[in-house]
Amino acid sequence: MLLVSSITPSGRTWALEAAIASIPSATVLDSADAISSSTALQIAEAFQVAGATTASPDLVASIGSFAAVSSLTSMFTRAQADGKACVALFPESVAAAVSDLQSLATLFDVSGIVAPDSGGMTEVLNTAMAIQRGEIELLLVCPPEESAVEAAMREIAAATACGVRVRGLAVCPMPRKSDGWPKFIRQAARDLVDRLEQGVHPIPVQRARGGMAPSFGDEGFEVCTPMVSEVADGQRVWSITIPGLSHSDVAVGTWTADPAYPTTHVVLNVAGCIARRRVDATLRRCVPIDVVVSGDSIAITFEPQPDQWPIDLPSSGGTGAGDG
Amino acid sequence: MDEVERPPWWLSGDDSANEKPASDPGEGTSEPNWMSLLGSLGSLAGEWWAASGAGDHGNHAAPAEHPECIVCRALVTVSAPDEQPKVLPAVRWLPIRRL
Numbered sequence: 001m002l003l004v005s006s007i008t009p010s011g012r013t014w015a016l017e018a019a020i021a022s023i024p025s026a027t028v029l030d031s032a033d034a035i036s037s038s039t040a041l042q043i044a045e046a047f048q049v050a051g052a053t054t055a056s057p058d059l060v061a062s063i064g065s066f067a068a069v070s071s072l073t074s075m076f077t078r079a080q081a082d083g084k085a086c087v088a089l090f091p092e093s094v095a096a097a098v099s100d101l102q103s104l105a106t107l108f109d110v111s112g113i114v115a116p117d118s119g120g121m122t123e124v125l126n127t128a129m130a131i132q133r134g135e136i137e138l139l140l141v142c143p144p145e146e147s148a149v150e151a152a153m154r155e156i157a158a159a160t161a162c163g164v165r166v167r168g169l170a171v172c173p174m175p176r177k178s179d180g181w182p183k184f185i186r187q188a189a190r191d192l193v194d195r196l197e198q199g200v201h202p203i204p205v206q207r208a209r210g211g212m213a214p215s216f217g218d219e220g221f222e223v224c225t226p227m228v229s230e231v232a233d234g235q236r237v238w239s240i241t242i243p244g245l246s247h248s249d250v251a252v253g254t255w256t257a258d259p260a261y262p263t264t265h266v267v268l269n270v271a272g273c274i275a276r277r278r279v280d281a282t283l284r285r286c287v288p289i290d291v292v293v294s295g296d297s298i299a300i301t302f303e304p305q306p307d308q309w310p311i312d313l314p315s316s317g318g319t320g321a322g323d324g
Numbered sequence: 325m326d327e328v329e330r331p332p333w334w335l336s337g338d339d340s341a342n343e344k345p346a347s348d349p350g351e352g353t354s355e356p357n358w359m360s361l362l363g364s365l366g367s368l369a370g371e372w373w374a375a376s377g378a379g380d381h382g383n384h385a386a387p388a389e390h391p392e393c394i395v396c397r398a399l400v401t402v403s404a405p406d407e408q409p410k411v412l413p414a415v416r417w418l419p420i421r422r423l
Contacts, residue, residue: 253417267415288416294423
């Protein structure tokens, strides 16, 4: 399924055009349908309080998050049922929705409350796994405008940090000479596209040409995969490169879902979206001692925690696999 | 254009704007069954509450003598400060060096 999203509301038409140009045979799903008819709305209505004069921003944000996750899950479930290539216009931030969906999936996973026939839970987990496998892609559209380009780089960084496969970034519409735009404005727009290309490299960036939305092949940027390499004294370095990271706020941490181990996940907060990356069996027995962020890359150095290693087993020579 | 002043949606109780057309009962849906999910959680909570024996708590004079009662157990836990709740640790955010 290809999710199309636009940084500005006016770009949604371009987003759909770019998606259809990219996959001409795709069925277009209407996300507005998913939201309005979903039970999320009924739940929101259930929170009506007669006589109340204020609504908690947390509550509103929670309902919004629930609606976005529900919409994403519904669309993927419908796309799966259709069994054909589908395009869906997603009116919210895809990165934020994926981040919330993955948090929900992690909650289900950690709490162990998933039953085979538990409806929504199973579908949330299916959607989270599809994102991991790269079956849900993002095509983002932004206008050639300074703040929109910055926002696009943050959205790309957050989405790729969450493991979303990005098919491409379209810049639409470009100012045209035939429409009477002066040369300096056309040049400024082209300079912004160049900056965007450098900012989100290696994600494909294309601009509208001749008033037509660009099309993207399926050679989009693969899911960001972390690497683990062993350095001196049994220390290991977990590293990941995230396009657009240098233009985004970032926080790095570790978390454990299993009290038996010091670390089960690396947690990234990229542009306000939380991404959790599960670590392999070796890093589970290690603790972080240093974090370096350089450009678009993050490197975390781990050292073995002695009480997690049998005396006779050296802490070096682990599996080295990442994101297991 | 004249605008009719309407009370906020959460105050009015008027949900006519959000009314959906009646759907065909035979029509399948591919959406997650969220209400069913919440309903099952509520049902589970109800069964757990009933099984906990909490309904009989009113007759329990000494909480320590009724470990089967969830309310008594909570009271005993609260009054024993050495008992640390077993919770998953929060995210440990790390200082970042920028190069």
